[in-house]
Amino acid sequence: MIPELGHFALALALALSCAQAAFGLVGPWRGMPRLMAATPPLAAGALLATAVAFGCLMWSFGVNDTSVQNVAQNSHSAKPMLYKLTATWGSHEGSMVLWVLILALCGGAVAGFGRDLPSALKARVLAVLGLVGVGFFAFILGTSNPFDRLWPPPPDGQGLNPVLQDPGLAFHPPLLYLGYVGCAVTFAFAVAALIEGRVDAAWGRWVRPWALAAWSFLTLGIALGSWWAYYELGWGGYWFWDPVENASLLPWLAGCALLHSAVVVEKREALKTWTVFLALLAFGLSLLGTFLVRSGVLNSVHSFASDPTRGVFILALLMLYVGGGFALFAWRAAAMTPAGVFAPLSREGGLVLNNLLLCSIAAVVLAGTLYPMFADLLLGQKISVGPPFFNTALLPLAVPLIGAMAVGAVLPWKRARLFPALQRLWWAALGGFAALLLCLALEGARIGPALGFAAGVWVVLGALADVSDRLALFSRPRAALARALALPRSAWGGAVAHAGMGVLILGLAGMGLATDRLALLKPGESAELAGYTWRLDGLESAQGPNFTARRANVTVLDGGRPVVALAPEKRSFPVGRATTTEAAIHTTVLSDLYAVLGDERDGAAVLRLHHNPLAPWIWIGAAIMALGGALSLSDRRVRVAAPAPKAARGGEARA
Amino acid sequence: MIRVLALLLALAGPAFGAVGDPALQLPDAAQEERARGIGRELRCLVCQNQSIEDSDADLARDLRRIVREQVSAGRSDAEVVGFVHRRYGDFVLLRPRFSAATALLWATPAVALLAGGLRRRAPRRRPAASAASVPGALTEAERARLARLEGGAGGDRAA
Numbered sequence: 110m111i112p113e114l115g116h117f118a119l120a121l122a123l124a125l126s127c128a129q130a131a132f133g134l135v136g137p138w139r140g141m142p143r144l145m146a147a148t149p150p151l152a153a154g155a156l157l158a159t160a161v162a163f164g165c166l167m168w169s170f171g172v173n174d175t176s177v178q179n180v181a182q183n184s185h186s187a188k189p190m191l192y193k194l195t196a197t198w199g200s201h202e203g204s205m206v207l208w209v210l211i212l213a214l215c216g217g218a219v220a221g222f223g224r225d226l227p228s229a230l231k232a233r234v235l236a237v238l239g240l241v242g243v244g245f246f247a248f249i250l251g252t253s254n255p256f257d258r259l260w261p262p263p264p265d266g267q268g269l270n271p272v273l274q275d276p277g278l279a280f281h282p283p284l285l286y287l288g289y290v291g292c293a294v295t296f297a298f299a300v301a302a303l304i305e306g307r308v309d310a311a312w313g314r315w316v317r318p319w320a321l322a323a324w325s326f327l328t329l330g331i332a333l334g335s336w337w338a339y340y341e342l343g344w345g346g347y348w349f350w351d352p353v354e355n356a357s358l359l360p361w362l363a364g365c366a367l368l369h370s371a372v373v374v375e376k377r378e379a380l381k382t383w384t385v386f387l388a389l390l391a392f393g394l395s396l397l398g399t400f401l402v403r404s405g406v407l408n409s410v411h412s413f414a415s416d417p418t419r420g421v422f423i424l425a426l427l428m429l430y431v432g433g434g435f436a437l438f439a440w441r442a443a444a445m446t447p448a449g450v451f452a453p454l455s456r457e458g459g460l461v462l463n464n465l466l467l468c469s470i471a472a473v474v475l476a477g478t479l480y481p482m483f484a485d486l487l488l489g490q491k492i493s494v495g496p497p498f499f500n501t502a503l504l505p506l507a508v509p510l511i512g513a514m515a516v517g518a519v520l521p522w523k524r525a526r527l528f529p530a531l532q533r534l535w536w537a538a539l540g541g542f543a544a545l546l547l548c549l550a551l552e553g554a555r556i557g558p559a560l561g562f563a564a565g566v567w568v569v570l571g572a573l574a575d576v577s578d579r580l581a582l583f584s585r586p587r588a589a590l591a592r593a594l595a596l597p598r599s600a601w602g603g604a605v606a607h608a609g610m611g612v613l614i615l616g617l618a619g620m621g622l623a624t625d626r627l628a629l630l631k632p633g634e635s636a637e638l639a640g641y642t643w644r645l646d647g648l649e650s651a652q653g654p655n656f657t658a659r660r661a662n663v664t665v666l667d668g669g670r671p672v673v674a675l676a677p678e679k680r681s682f683p684v685g686r687a688t689t690t691e692a693a694i695h696t697t698v699l700s701d702l703y704a705v706l707g708d709e710r711d712g713a714a715v716l717r718l719h720h721n722p723l724a725p726w727i728w729i730g731a732a733i734m735a736l737g738g739a740l741s742l743s744d745r746r747v748r749v750a751a752p753a754p755k756a757a758r759g760g761e762a763r764a
Numbered sequence: 765m766i767r768v769l770a771l772l773l774a775l776a777g778p779a780f781g782a783v784g785d786p787a788l789q790l791p792d793a794a795q796e797e798r799a800r801g802i803g804r805e806l807r808c809l810v811c812q813n814q815s816i817e818d819s820d821a822d823l824a825r826d827l828r829r830i831v832r833e834q835v836s837a838g839r840s841d842a843e844v845v846g847f848v849h850r851r852y853g854d855f856v857l858l859r860p861r862f863s864a865a866t867a868l869l870w871a872t873p874a875v876a877l878l879a880g881g882l883r884r885r886a887p888r889r890r891p892a893a894s895a896a897s898v899p900g901a902l903t904e905a906e907r908a909r910l911a912r913l914e915g916g917a918g919g920d921r922a923a
Contacts, residue, residue: 344818346818349813349814349818351813352813377913378913448909448910448913464880465877465880465881466877468876468880469873469876469877469880472872472873472875472876473872473873473876476868476869476872477869477872480860480866480868480869484865484866488865490854490865491853491854491855492854492855492857492860492865492866493807493813493854493855493856493857493858493860494858494860494869495805495807495813495815495858495859496804496815496858497804497805497858497859498858498859498860498869501859502870502872502873503873505873506873506877627785627786627789628786629786629787707785708785715785715786
């Protein structure tokens with residue numbers, strides 16, 4: 110009964126979204142205020158219906174109702190309750206329901222919080238969100254109904270893949286989806302602006318919070334996925350340039366460019382077409398990611414249980430939305446004349462460079478991801494594009510981006526001179542150079558990591574220099590506290606996010622110095638790595654809630670003094686007959702000690718030991734970046750939707 | 765999204781969490797380091813986008829052994845990669861060779877920068893030129909708007 114209710118709620122949400130799309134488009138076109146006024150309640154209704162559907166699905170998982178096919182395939186009564194519930198989005202069908210739930214939430218948020226939006230713009234934004242909803246509700250109902258029944262019901266489910274039974278992965282998809290779907294809102298704003306033929310500072314101000322929120326969630330989602338790969342897959346790696354990782358990186362890059370160029374629209378009314386273009390692109394890349402994962406066209410570790418119907422359906426949606434968006438763009442973009450004029454060397458110029466480089470990086474990632482497929486289809490050649498390609502091809506784009514990151518932030522609007530800007534950054538440059546020399550002195554001729562440390566220190570100190578400069582920390586230290594309190598939070602947010610990027614780069618550079626070794630040890634024997642002695646104390650079997658494990662007890666000693674006990678495991682799950690490796694990780698914020706248990710033979714065990722300097726900084730840096738986004742979001746000016754009166758604006762026009 | 769990966773993980777099963785076998789490693793640390801560097805450039809052909817160093821599949825083991833044999837026989841990095849390339853074709857190389865088929869791929873960074881740069885130049889020059897050469901073309905309203913924008917931004921981040 111409950112699953113049928115959920116099924117009905119999905120159909121209801123589809124109907125409400127249809128009405129939302131139709132009313133929202135026709136209302137402003139025909140000048141019918143009553144139709145326009147009906148769109149927010151319709152969006153609220155669609156949200157309610159979707160929430161009911163999602164709740165019903167979650168309920169089915171909670172009570173382990175195996176007569177529902179989706180539950181039978183993806184859950185098991187022996188699973189802990191948390192993972193039963195997170196299994197709701199653990200399958201293709203369920204994750205699509207989560208996708209539309211977040212879309213409906215965004216629609217509800219635009220309807221509820223967008224009181225200051227002009228009613229025509231609001232109706233059109235909701236109409237576009239409704240249209241996107243229609244496509245995806247139809248997709249779910251037509252090709253991937255999560256409420257399909259199974260008769261007779263099996264006595265118990267087949268179990269969720271054990272690798273998923275992990276808190277990091279349980280919350281990775283919702284975060285990522287919040288990011289993807291947030292891009293749908295900026296897309297809706299862009300399409301609405303194209304229909305109206307008007308993009309102005311107010312539009313920039315409405316779009317930026319959505320771009321910021323989507324980008325922050327994507328940052329967190331990607332970081333969580335990468336962290337999970339690091340501790341769960343047991344390779345000690347954190348990024349594999351896998352097509353599906355790339356698919357999540359692409360909208361992140363476009364979103365990052367978007368939120369920078371939206372600043373220019375908001376402050377200077379320039380780069381309008383470019384910003385609209387990026388908003389279309391970010392959502393297009395989100396959908397492309399969905400398509401690549403769902404259709405199984407790519408050769409990837411992540412690739413889905415592929416189903417051609419689903420792939421074709423999503424490809425059709427992709428063509429419809431992105432093709433429609435860009436056709437509208439080609440038709441209407443000429444109407445958007447930029448108002449602000451600026452010299453090439455200015456803050457605007459810096460942001461243009463940022464956009465250019467980020468988009469070029471996105472182009473390389475996209476080309477690298479799709480090239481093998483097209484080479485196979487068009488040229489009949491089977492080639493591989495892997496990490497060595499991405500690292501080589503992206504380096505020449507990443508270096509100027511990182512170099513310009515600190516400079517751009519200290520340039521004034523409209524017209525700048527390079528020398529005063531560089532003067533503010535001399536100690537950041539000095540710090541970077543010192544880091545380079547220090548690393549070369551300590552680690553020998555490892556030029557890659559040394560340059561990485563230099564870049565990271567440059568970016569972090571650059572952000573500090575920017576803030577201290579705004580606070581006049583050195584010239585007038587007494588007033589600095591008052592200035593710190595008066596400085597808009599968006600300025601803090603920008604500096605914090607940049608510093609987070611610097612921390613992330615330091616983490617990457619540290620991982621460039623990582624060392625590891627394989628050791629075949631009997632209990633009592635030990636191996637040396639990175640100045641530590643790793644001693645295998647014993648091997649034992651252990652019993653988990655729905656798995657059995659072999660565990661190695663390893664003690665890490667530093668000069669005879671025990672530092673930490675590590676217990677890497679190999680788990681085998683009888684349901685689903687799968688095994689996972691659980692790496693044991695001890696982190697002191699400066700480095701990770703990481704041990705993985707391999708095969709055992711003749712009473713000895715293979716252990717892979719890693720010493721990963723600064724590894725946690727990668728994820729700490731990403732979290733700091735997301736925090737910067739959140740700080741910027743909490744800025745009062747973002748929440749007050751209409752642009753402030755001119756008099757108040759002059760004083761706070763800094764980004 | 766990565767959950768999807770999980771489905772595959774189940775299928776790919778033993779290929780994941782490759783721990784390796786110490787017996788296969790070269791005794792000389794420098795040679796082993798070189799062999800691993802080469803291995804990271806080579807794809808495990810039966811896996812999904814993994815290098816032979818990251819995979820525990822039988823084929824990856826064989827390739828790791830071949831690479832180590834070649835390295836200990838004193839071949840250079842390029843010779844070892846060439847040896848594997850001759851046997852298994854382009855698909856084994858994670859860094860595609862530059863050729864007619866991959867020229868576009870390798871040119872992407874330059875092409876993207878150039879295309880973006882040209883696109884940016886075009887719209888920026890037009891308004892500037894029209895404002896400078898035909899000042900009479902500005903209407904009164906536009907002039908007021910210009911003054912307001914420039915005046916309003918005058919207190920901007922000069923510091």
